[in-house]
Amino acid sequence: MKLVCSSFATGQRQVEGTFYEFCTYYLKPSKMKEFMQNFKKNIHLRTTYSELVGYWRVEFGGRIDRVFHIWKYDNFAHRAAVVKALANDPEWQEKFFIPNLPSIEKQESEITYLVPWCKIGTPPEEGVYELVTFLMKPGGPALWGEAFERAVNAHVNQGYAKLIGVFHSEYGILNRVHVLWWSPNADSRAAGRHLAHDNPKVVSAVRESVNYLDIQQNIFLIPEPFSPLK
Template identity: 60%
Template structure:
């Protein structure tokens, strides 16, 4: 399209031809902008979501092993939290790690095979218990800061799959839906993570509640609030799917 405009200029085309070429160019720019992922990512800090599916008969043994030895791994880099799935998944654990950059992650990961204590006390024993492992890299959305609850509770991980286009397409509507829940006291937000590696157009929202019953009560009241209903109705226009999981923090988890 830019070539078309240059050709029109070089050949001394009429004003009408120039206008047509310019219109084609701007339409192309607008089309690309509509599918942009939003503002450039300046903060290099990212979060790694590691989800493990454990063999059902070994879940209790795996949990005990992790509780006794995961401090060895936590000495290498910052862990945000470690949870087991209570609802929305079976025999699963999730831990989230924070890294300053991909170089930071590579440096940490390269040292783990050399850590004899970690390999002997944990990895060699844990690997036979694991059926499946999934890894995702995600960034906090620009308008969200990671929050740490003041007391212990349960966590809800809500995973949204949005239509293609990124935050430039669905960001404002989604922000309004989340903010309406938070500002009216229906939920306690921990963090919102936009996936970079893994399933694209996916967002994880981590919430804290005092217990499962308080979460259920808040959700019922929120669904009767016209402000929440209106905001959610606007947001779901961009939504393809949603999955909810209730998580219980492990004893070693920094987020309790």
Template identity: 60%
Template sequence: MLLLGALRRPLAASAARLARERARARPQVYASLATGPRQDNGIFYEIRTYDVKPSKMKEFVEVINQHIHLRTAHSELVGFWTVELGAMNKAIHIWKYDNFAHRTAVRAAIANDKDWQGKLSLILTCVEKQHNEVAYLVPWCQLGKPPKEGGVYEWVTFQMKPGGPALWGEAFRAAINTHINTGYTKLIGVFHTEYGLLNRVHVIWWNESPDNRAAGRHKAHEDARVVAAVRESVRFLESQENMLLVPLHCSPLK
């Protein structure tokens, strides 16, 4: 019996080691697959996308420009754009909230604002479809502003592999920083979704003009620093979509 016990102990130890090795080999499941680290406050951004009826785009823009002040009396508008290239008859706007309680209070207030509700009914007759997302600025990015008015914005949406920033955050940040450091374009903000399609990142860039953006893009494609950083980041990329945006006259970012 003593011999049998002695044999069982090394067998048990081997089994334990094998279990530990298998556990290390399995992909790790993180508690925060969707979000990962973010800024140390409750501030978030609601990104609203409207598909506008083609025959109503002019009317939609006019109503927004004339009456959006009724809505901004309740909460902060970051930017309002129409899409020029990459999609058609689409508008994107971003609203800033201190926390979810703040958004709830704002939604209640605008529901009881008769002036705004009257204009909203006009806006909605122009809209075919609405979509919203809640996103946080990534913790290493502050919301920026363009150096001057009159440029164009590039909205780039990256669908990353599941796993969150714990998986792809470092490589993604390196790729963004390389573009910033080369000076080919101006970063406005990097947003990571919390509600909506997860593992999605929206990056907003500013350029003086579409031609300026095209020239910078060609330089970036020939820059070894950019190529190396992007090559590392795309290992975690599932898809990418680019749109060129034009700000409305009422947009704070313009």
């Protein structure tokens, strides 16, 4: 198996080519409903080619007229084949791509890998999600990786929220790490955050990690009905 040089490998190297594409579409507010209805109707045309991990609309935490979705690929050749197939699929082009181009103001794409010490989690029931993005100081995981892992696991061990995945950027802004959490609802997430702030084990682990932190952003996500992660 060919070794993939993962920029977050603080211990065991990442040996799988599997990666996750983080896509964000900024939509025109007047077109949001129309865009989502069209996507729901034609989602099967897209998932024929690659696996959709999750699809959410942003509820708060910056611009709210946007959707965020994660796609899984086996490797870069797989993604290239999917892009080519979609470009040559007349049904996808005519029913979704071309009609919805006027609804999109901007698109962003980021290639990420799961960190070696994390696997995609499964939520116990339908709920809400929080994507926490950390821009760490230059120097890479050799500098801050172990402290960051301890901070995440301190939250996991207390059970204040369910960890779905920890991802690091490979293409996009480097030294950026995304942590995706699940909670039953917004109030339970808020309650968990307050408890974490009063927990000495969590506070100690976070205090160590933030020494290497430049910027943190939290966005609150509502899964769409067709999202595999609900």
